[in-house]
Amino acid sequence: MALGSGLALLWPSLSGKTNGVSTAEAVRLMNREKAVLIDVSEPAEFAAGHASGARNLPLGQIEAGAKGLPSNKTLPLVLLCVSGARANRAAQLLRKLGHENVVVVAGGMNAWREANLPTEKVAAA
Template identity: 80%
Template sequence: MDFLSQNWHLVALAVGAGLALMWPSLSGKTAGVSASEAVRLMNREKAVLVDVCEPAEYAAGHAAGARSLPLGQIEAGAKALPSNKSLPIVLLCASGMRAGRAARQLQKLGHEKVVVLAGGMNAWREANLPVEKGGA
């Protein structure tokens, strides 16, 4: 007990570091993955790529093979989502903000592995991955 009272600053630092490491899981934030990690998930784990942009944004340019499911239609969009809730889902939007909200909704609906493409379509394009236009 003497150690704790004499080194309270070290204890406070250790507790702070622990909280900082646990913050993403405590705050309900979802994991953000790089474009290369998203492609790896799609190739090795059969992840489904879902674009949560609005239809006009999706038509203007989306990741090749991405399914369109606008953020506002997540709960009604069962056809665009895999029925197997253990399959990974990679969500993307223009920047990653809407995809984060969509990820939280999908987790509440029971999907087990939902990740967000960090940087959204901007990161996809920067990685020189294929982009398609049209369709919704």
């Protein structure tokens, strides 16, 4: 029994999936609860393609006390990155900073694209 529960806990790591909300739930939060979509990818990754309407706030900036966060800490935050791993770390940091409603898009941008949700690229300067 212990082995089974241990495998259940490790399965998301082994399968490459992260805990989080579905893309449909993320869209619902944005549309109905005014959630802010934050992409914690590095600027070059963000420029190459990101969810439409997302703010870029790299994980390193959150660790350093980023200024681009909403001042209302009850406002829902929806985080994503390429796979979801950095977004999970960012969610932990944001909760420690007092943000009450932080969720991660399970599967990150890979899942976003698979769901055929809108993406955009930053034009080259």
